[in-house]
Amino acid sequence: MVRAILAPFPGALQNEALPSDGARTKDRIAVKVIASQIRKGNILEVEGKLYAVLVAESFHPGKGTPTTQIDMRRLSDGVKISNRYKTTEQVERAFVEDRDFSYLFADGEGFTFMNTENYEQLIVSKDVVGDAAPYLQEGMVVRLSIFEDQAVGIVLPQRMTLEVVETEPTTKGQTASSSFKPAILSNGVRSMVPPHIGPGTRIVVLTDDGSYVERAKD
Incomplete structure (x- = not known):
């Protein structure tokens, strides 16, 4: 079973009604979606561990069952795994917060970005940046997906x-x-x-x- 833990819902009231497909655990919300809706940057929980989705690709063979291949990186130690699901199989996904960041520079630790609102800097790992790295230019504004103060996804200008x-x-x-x-x-x-x-x-x-x-x- 794949399960994801959601970051605290911003502005949620203690007595607020939950979505019909959601569940609250320790002030966190888990929302079920089908595997084919999973995208890069989503957070999933596999066997009690949190993983960031690196690649999610669906396959629709002429014969047989459509499947979704999901490559993930464990947030705690960077270990990568790859799982395959039926495209209609339900998984539980985390909500992440999207923020605008300006790219500064890259070094041995990773890629450094600056929050365009409060000017705080954030180092993003090479695994998260991935194929976007060659396109990064100093001062470029990108959208980072943040989960528990970690960047788990990046979106460049189209x-x-x-x-x-x-x-x-x-x-x-x-x-x-x-x-x-x-x-x-x-x-x-x-x-x-x-x-x-x-x-x-x-x-x-x-x-x-x-x-x-x-x-x-x-």
Whole structure:
């Protein structure tokens, strides 16, 4: 059984009615959701231990039962586990608080961010930042998911402008509509770009996967 413990509900009254699918334990609320609704940054409890979700991916085979694969990191010691559930299987999830932070710098301890409201600094582990690391720029405002004073998830701006530093030359007969070619961006991320895009061109990409959106207008 997978169970999550929720952080204290902000502003909740002692006699406030609980949601029909929730339960209160020691002033914390557990809310049931199906496995396919779990996302990166959610907090789950597995065998009495709290875990932050690193990756949650659902699979829908042509035959057989749809499943959701969840990779998690234990908050107490960083140990990672991976569990697979039926997509409709109920799990209990924690609510986290989302706050805006400005990125400052990275060092051996992790990535340091500053709360944009009270200017307090918070170090976020490399495991939490994950694939977002190459996109971080000094002063960039991101959304961090906070659970019991720990960052458990990060959301970058959806789009980012970067320069193409390396790509293949356009071959004869290749058109923008026929195919894309591999390119390396200024932050080291690999992307696929239209044939007319060459080194030195600034493009807009999605930070979720580095995919090409359009040529930058600036």
